[in-house]
Amino acid sequence: MNATAIDARWPSYLQRPRLVSDVTRSDEELVTRSRGGDVDSFNQLILRWERPIYALAYRVIGREEDARDVCQETFLRAYRSLGGFKGQAKFSSWLYRIALNLCRDWIRRQRRAPVSQFPEDIDVLEAAAATEPTESIEDLVARRELSAVVEEAMAKLPEEQRTAIILKEYHGMTFQEIADLQGCPLSTVKTRLYQGLSVLRRQLERQGQMVPQMVKRT
């Protein structure tokens, strides 16, 4: 029995279980099905992309709950605008663009540098230990400290530089993809990356996380 046949027999008020065919379908196939009214296919897309989008939003705006809201809003907007998605770009690029626009709106509303917070009701050590059971406490603490330093240093970067680094480092995008998303020339992306990394390096040197550079380029 294929997924469509199961859909026809499945009660409308219940979420259909995931099938292997759902997981193996490409984004484009799922988008086509979603545009045809198949909500479950869109939910498969959400399942596939919610973590990267949340990670992007968290790193750009630095607040867990707000990043979650941005993530939720991104999918809602994508679902409503599905008819306007012509498929010239990849679905993921389109989704990233929506998310970045929402992040930019959020930053404009806040009108201040993002401040990241680790939720107070969660024990940092416990939470990290749950994901890394073999890591020693010393390593865990060192990693958390380094993570906090990097997070703080990233928060001090201008938004364009921070976004360029995030898209490059954590989402593996090409210079061209970043240029398309940021709406700027390729050379600007490279400059942003270079300047961002240089500022980060100086921040990390100040925090004692890196050995200072001995010679300076002119």
Next chain:
Amino acid sequence: MNDRTPCATPEALVTYLYEECEPAERQSIAAHVEMCPLCADEVRTLSDTRAHLTSWSPPALSLGFQITRTEGDQPAKVLDFAEPASRSSKSGGWWRQPLPAWAQAAAAVVIFAAGMSVNAFRSVEQPTRVVQVPATQNVAVAADRHTDDLSVTREEFARLESRLRAMERADVSRASYVPGTDGQVDANELGAQVRTLQSRVADSERQNLDTFAKLARALEANRRDIDASREATQKITLMDEELQDHRQVLRSALVPGLAVRTALTGSGR
């Protein structure tokens, strides 16, 4: 600084750093970086900075957004079925929680030890028989009486050898010890005994190798069993999570007014 070629521009260095340049350009920059300490240092520190970035990860969070089915003119909603992060690690009974690595390792050791104990117990049930040979008795004859007992240990062999050497020494020094009925040490008989013992040692070694091979196979089978159980446990955990998801969906569908976070159209975002 290189006298022959100018330093790479920041853009070129970034392109080189992320390996997004053409092969010829890459080769050219690499050649320059090799000769220019300034650019080499720049590339090194930028790489170090990138390495530091890997430590930054967003907090683990259950998301689980879903679009609900639209009914007529009702707007689409994104429902957030995620449980709080602090709850997600504690939901369900202890038997539903995935085992930490140390517990899995401990379980593997216990199973292996149990297997070895059973094997050892079987060995105790069939103790190694020691061929007691009176000093005056022909060793080969004594051995022939236990043709079914092929295991001769190195200790036994050493003991017998030392006994034979003692006999030989006694024969040479005192000439009062008479091992046979004719009062002479038969060199041929002694050689035959040594050859017999050597062949028995060889048999024993082969048998030991067989035993080791069997043990290794048993160990491998145990390892496969443990892997299979671990896989089954993971599958059960996944199925359990899926069941929880379905329960949640069912609950939200059947219980009106369930508190779920919704993002409605025109909510002013």
